[in-house]
Amino acid sequence: MRKISYKNNNYDCLEDETVLDTLLRHKINASFSCKIGVCQSCLLKTSTANIPPKAQTGLTKTLIQQNYFLPCVCFPEDDFTIVESKEHEIFHDAIVLEKHWLSQKVCQFIFEKPEKLQFHPGQFINIRNTDLVTRSYSIASIPTSNRIELHIKHFQNGKMSNWLCHKLNPGDSIELQGASGESYYDVKSSQQNILLIGTGTGLAPLLGIVRDAIEKKHLGEIHVYHGSRYCDGLYLIKEMIQLKNKHSNIYYYPCISSSNPLLNNEKKIPDCINERADEFALENHSSLKNWKVYLCGHPAMVKKIKTKSYLAGASLNDIHIDPFELKDLRVKPR
Ligand code: FES
Known part of the structure; x- marks a missing residue:
């Protein structure tokens, strides 16, 4: 043995x-x-x-x-x-610069980018907390901003998300590892149309990819579908609309799948599409030949849409996926 x-x-x-x-x-x-x-x-x-x-x-x-x-x-x-x-071979210290609640459940963190941490927007990094718990989060910012922006979904039983959302504050230091992942903008695709579909905090990597594409002067169309079951799962709507209004090749579709979308006292979101983001996207884009496709969010949704995108003509090399593993949903925190 x-x-x-x-x-x-x-x-x-x-x-x-x-x-x-x-x-x-x-x-x-x-x-x-x-x-x-x-x-x-x-x-x-x-x-x-x-x-x-x-x-x-x-x-x-x-x-x-x-x-x-x-x-x-x-x-x-x-x-x-x-x-x-060797800790220094894996982890980088980073200072929390800003922390904002974007919705009832999603908290935005901005960290100062450690000099040696290289990343592509859309990749993920790992955060390690003081109890040595590690979790992965996707990057919404671009490297030239010298910032790392993450969107953290707060889970009631999430050991890491509770620590981040309730204990970590601007000025605190944190350990970051990475970055990793194959889902990011490729400058060689600047002429191709891009379809991005994400649910919940799947908006973070999509936003990173969109910001990168804008910075690299992408010429093709960019269609962003952000979905949630209820209104409280959508966020940064104003910012996405501003991006759309500023760039004629960007299209943005906030989608709510529930027929009863208001859970608490949230405001109804104007111009929101009452349909699943993935289904609405594929209705609008029945042919994806020569398109780039980026899919982020629930693993089952990502797997299903990857297959449908391929059947709609997208090359497997042009489909990039970032399925969020749902370990934080366990009943007892680890
Ligand atoms: S790569 Fe080993 S636990 Fe995720």
Whole structure:
């Protein structure tokens, strides 16, 4: 049986078991979130030479050279040794500059961009809090602003979102890791039309991509569909309308899917479309041949629309997805 060596102890690794599951089975408090090799919150370092390639998929060249790997998708072929990670190789300190509630449930944070943190708008970064809990959030700002803008959805039982929304304030420092993800604007597509569909805080990466496209003088049309079941899930409506009015190639469609959209005392949103954002978008764009498509939000919606976009003619290489894993919805906070 293979052994996992961690902090001077050896642990048996079962057949078909990942390094992360071995650690968790032995009650080791290892950080993780998605468990599918996407969020990188479980990142660890090894001295073992034989790292399965899948365990380094999506990591930067620098992290690969430094022998970092993702234990949640690492099925070791031999004994495996985990060594101490170097904090400065993974995390960057960032100061909170601004914090604003955009709706009853969504809080906007603006951080000063750490000099060494490189990102494309639309990618995601990880935040680590003082309890060493890590969560991923998509970036809505562009690098030249020297700011990192995130939209945080507050969950009643969310350990990270509660900490961010209720404890973190302007002037505080926070640890950021990243950035990662393949969903971002490609300047080579400047002539193509772009379709962006997002639900809830899926607006954050879409807004980042739109801002990047504007900065890089995108020539094709840009259609943004932002959906929610209820009115309280839509936000930054005024800002999106201003963007649309300022740029003749930008189109914006706020969509509410519920026939009874007001939950509490919210104001009705004028000019809002009473239909699911994904369905309304595909009704409007029945042919997506040579279009770029960006999809963010609920994993089931993202998967369904990816298939429909492909069937409508979009090339798989032109469909970029950012499915939000819903780990924060668990009943008990981790
Ligand atoms: S928990 Fe390993 S990549 Fe998300």
